[in-house]
Amino acid sequence: MDLSDSAEDEAFRAEIRGWLDEHLTGRWAELKGLGGPGKDHEAIEERLAWNCHLAEHGWTGVSWPTEHGGRGLTLWQQVIFHEEYARSGAPARVNHLGEELLGPTLMAFGRPEQQQRFLPKILAVEELWAQGYSEPGAGSDLANVQTRARLTGDEWVLDGQKVWTSNAHFSQWLFVLARSEPGSQRHHGLSFLLVPIDQEGVEVRPIEQLTGGSEFNEVFLTGAHTPADHVVGEPGDGWRVAMALLGFERGVSVLGQVVGFTRELDRVVAVARDNGAIADPVLRDRLAKLKVELEVLRWQALRGLAQDSTSGAPGSASIFKLAWAGWHRRLGEVAMDVRGLDGLVARPPTADAPYQLDDLQRLFLFSRADTIYGGSDEVQRTILAERVLGLPREPKGDR
Numbered sequence: 001m002d003l004s005d006s007a008e009d010e011a012f013r014a015e016i017r018g019w020l021d022e023h024l025t026g027r028w029a030e031l032k033g034l035g036g037p038g039k040d041h042e043a044i045e046e047r048l049a050w051n052c053h054l055a056e057h058g059w060t061g062v063s064w065p066t067e068h069g070g071r072g073l074t075l076w077q078q079v080i081f082h083e084e085y086a087r088s089g090a091p092a093r094v095n096h097l098g099e100e101l102l103g104p105t106l107m108a109f110g111r112p113e114q115q116q117r118f119l120p121k122i123l124a125v126e127e128l129w130a131q132g133y134s135e136p137g138a139g140s141d142l143a144n145v146q147t148r149a150r151l152t153g154d155e156w157v158l159d160g161q162k163v164w165t166s167n168a169h170f171s172q173w174l175f176v177l178a179r180s181e182p183g184s185q186r187h188h189g190l191s192f193l194l195v196p197i198d199q200e201g202v203e204v205r206p207i208e209q210l211t212g213g214s215e216f217n218e219v220f221l222t223g224a225h226t227p228a229d230h231v232v233g234e235p236g237d238g239w240r241v242a243m244a245l246l247g248f249e250r251g252v253s254v255l256g257q258v259v260g261f262t263r264e265l266d267r268v269v270a271v272a273r274d275n276g277a278i279a280d281p282v283l284r285d286r287l288a289k290l291k292v293e294l295e296v297l298r299w300q301a302l303r304g305l306a307q308d309s310t311s312g313a314p315g316s317a318s319i320f321k322l323a324w325a326g327w328h329r330r331l332g333e334v335a336m337d338v339r340g341l342d343g344l345v346a347r348p349p350t351a352d353a354p355y356q357l358d359d360l361q362r363l364f365l366f367s368r369a370d371t372i373y374g375g376s377d378e379v380q381r382t383i384l385a386e387r388v389l390g391l392p393r394e395p396k397g398d399r
Contacts, residue, residue, distance in 0.1 A: 005080075012073075013080045016059075020088040023053070035092030036260065038366030040215035044170055047091045051125045060099055061123045068107055068115065069123050079302070082256030086263075097167065098122040098129035102175055105245045109192075109233045118194070130168035132176035132195070132219060133242065135161060142177070143186045143239070147221060149178035149193060151235070154228045156180075156193055158201070158221040164373065168204045168217040172197055176221075177242045180235055190238035194230040201225060210365045211357060246375075247317065257324070258298045264363060265290055265331060271360065272338045286334050293327055318380040318388075325370040325377065332367035335360040 005013060024032060031050055034042040054060055063078050064070020073081065093099075103122050106115050121127040138144040147160025158178055168174060174195045181189030197204065201224030206214035233241040269287055272278040278287075301320055336343045339360055347356035357365070371377045385391040 005076075009074075009076055009080060012077050013084060016081055016084045017088070019057070019059070020084065020090060023057075024088055024090055028053070031091040032089040033091070035094070038209075038211045038213065038362050040092065040167065041213035043091070044094065048094050048125070048128075048170075050091055051093050051095050054093070055123060055125045060095065060125065061103065063100075064103060064107070064119075064123070068103075068119050083259050086256035086259035089263075094167070094170075095122070095125045095128060097131055097171075098127070098173075101131065101245050102129050105175075105192075105241060106232065108244060109241050111229075113229070114194075114232065127173055128167065128171040129173045129175060130165050130171040130197070130217075130219075132162040132165060132174045134164045136163055142242070145177050145179055145190060147176065147178040149176075149180040149191055151180070151228060155225045156191075156195075156228060156231065158193070158195065158224045158226070160221050162219040162221070163216075164207075165204075165217045165219045166215055168197065168219050169206050169214070174202070174219065175232075175245075177238055180238070184236075187239035189236050190242070191235045192232040192238035192241040193226055194232065195221075195224060195226045199224060210368075211362050258294065258301060261294055261297075261324070261328065261331070264359075265294060267359060268331065268335045268338055271335075275338070275340070277338045277340065283334070283337060286330075286337075290327070290331055290334065297323055297327060318375070318383045321375055322377055322380050325374075328367045328370045332364035336364045 027046075028050055031043060031046055035047050051060070058071065059081075061068070061070035062073050062081050064072070066072040099122055103119060106118055110118075118127070122129070132147075133142060133145075135145060135147060137146060147158060147162065149156050149158045151157075158176065160178065162174075162176070165174070174197050176193045176195050177190055178193055179189055180191035184190070195202070197219075201222050203220040203222070205218040205220070207216045207218060208214050209216065232238075265287075269278070272283065272287065277283055297320075300323060303316075343361060343364075346361065347358070375383075382394055386393050
């Protein structure tokens, strides 16, 4: 596996780096470092404007084929884009769920008229999307979805509840996994539906987190409706579509995630140097171990991407999720040990928030969820055991 830049790749790296240096100035410079996990409540309108600025200059849909309006970048150029974007400190984009997840899903499973209706709006950041998968009784066990959808005339009518729905409070659309065949069980009889949020039958309630933000939401569907042709794939075949979408979630953007982790680790080391915690040999050893593990994470991610693109190697996404989630939680724990007793005290409240957290405190609190969201550690290990190692399936009990 040759991971060195070709002359063309080097030119592309210089192009994206130069563009970011030129444009992350003035009002955009004030957005550096804003948004992302645990901070998605920050400067939403301003980050949306930045995302539209990216779209105007052709920097959305970089992985999309040119026939759908994208740049059609090679896999390695996509890696370069996400790494350079993260290194620049550019704000987290608000269009991730539409651009990185739903867009590729519509290209793979959507009908031409669906692609023509939705893809240009995603690319231009004119319509934002939220993901309606998890439910109170179907989080990690997604096949236990109970939200119902019935076809009435020329509309689907939905009733149910979704939870942990990222960004639903400022999105216009929700892609929903719902049970559309009465009496069906598990992954059978599910449909993948596109549902407008701004309607009487949809209620969004933000969930306040330990970090003080509310990027997750509860979404209540009570007689919500969407046109009959807003089903992606065939009715009843939603499980296959939903699983394909989750595969797109483990794309090349994970390399940008690793760059973000590097910045966080550097911040923890800087604090340790400033307050003298670096003099503790045990703490210093833990920081060094995190540094080595992070480098291994990057190479593991690159290897997984290369294997998936050539041989469809199973399990790499689950392995990487297990690896980075555990690493990030350990970083949060080390960050608090570096801070010492001072890290246990939040800053005084303001008119906008009951308490104020610094970056390391927020890192610690939000990273506790890393091994749960996006597929818990237990679920990832079960996937590896059953689908890669061929072990007997886990008993599900009576349903």
